[in-house]
Amino acid sequence: MPSKPSPSFGLMTAPMHVDYHDILRVWQEADAIAEIEHAWLFDHLMPIGGDPGGAAYEGWTLLSALAAQTERLRLGVMVTSNRFRPPAMLAKIATVVDIVSAGRLDFGIGVGSRPGHPVARREYAAHGLPFADTADAVGSLAEALTVIRRLWTDNEPFDFHGTYVDLTRAFANPKPVQRPHPPIVVGGRSAATLRVVAEHADIWNIASGDIDDAVSRSALLERYCADIGRDPASITRSINLPVSYDQPGLTRDAIGRAIGAGFGHIVLILPAPYPAGVARWVADELITPSTAQLPRRVDLN
Secondary structure, three states: OOOOOOOEEEEEOOOEOOOHHHHHHHHHHHHOOOOOOEEEEOOOOOOOOOOOOOOEOOHHHHHHHHHHOOOOOEEEEOOEEOOOOOHHHHHHHHHHHHHHOOOOEOEEEEOOOOOOOHHHHHHHHHOOOOOOOHHHHHHHHHHHHHHHHHHHHOOOOEEEEOOOOEEEEEOOOOOOOOOOOOOEEEEOOOHHHHHHHHHHOOEEEEOOOOHHHHHHHHHHHHHHHHHHOOOHHHOEEEEEEEOOOOOHHHHHHHHHHHHHOOOOEEEEEOOOOOOOOHHHHHHHHHHHHHHOOOOOOOOOO
């Protein structure tokens, strides 16, 4: 029986209250460190913490710039708000990033900010964007993923007339570098979103350091996979964990619990400001000690 692959580790640099060149510095350093396999931004148009009037960079534009200045890291937005961009436009944007990165994009998407989060919700009103209720947002996500995949793979124009998405003679050229398409990462924890994960995702991400909650959500995802006849092992479990520079032992403990619970895709959230050499520090102080006792990764290809 083949050994279970060892976990992969990545960094998240939230693009708020930081300078572009600070993020670039961290990503380029991480690009040269084998222990760090992926890097992520988030998708907010205004800060969701700290000074509400502080700087915030648009995620996909920034991702394309970082893709052009890195060579190895897989990269993505953890996760894109499906409420911000029409799905056909998002498919085109993501394709460009996949091309710029020479096929390194992991396509992250979710329903968007929850209605009860006023700090995040304000960005919709500030940018003239509609804010659908949760039921409509989940239904829209499912339709968006259907048409995005078709735009990436269909070789002929198609019509799609859904409840939330309406396209006539939709077609995308060029196609992504990755075939049949970039891996799809769906983020969220609600039962409704997990049904979408079961149907569409290659990777499921939960943005929570609460391991018990993540485990219960993972079990629910397994039930939904069983309902549609999908092997739940075909969906990689991903979790976001905050990094403590002052108490790295806390972060290492969280990593150990997450790996033990079956989460094989670990995203370490770096608080700003980023210390000099932070990517090397993460590899030496967090990743290497957390994986020292694990079996070596087996190449199944």
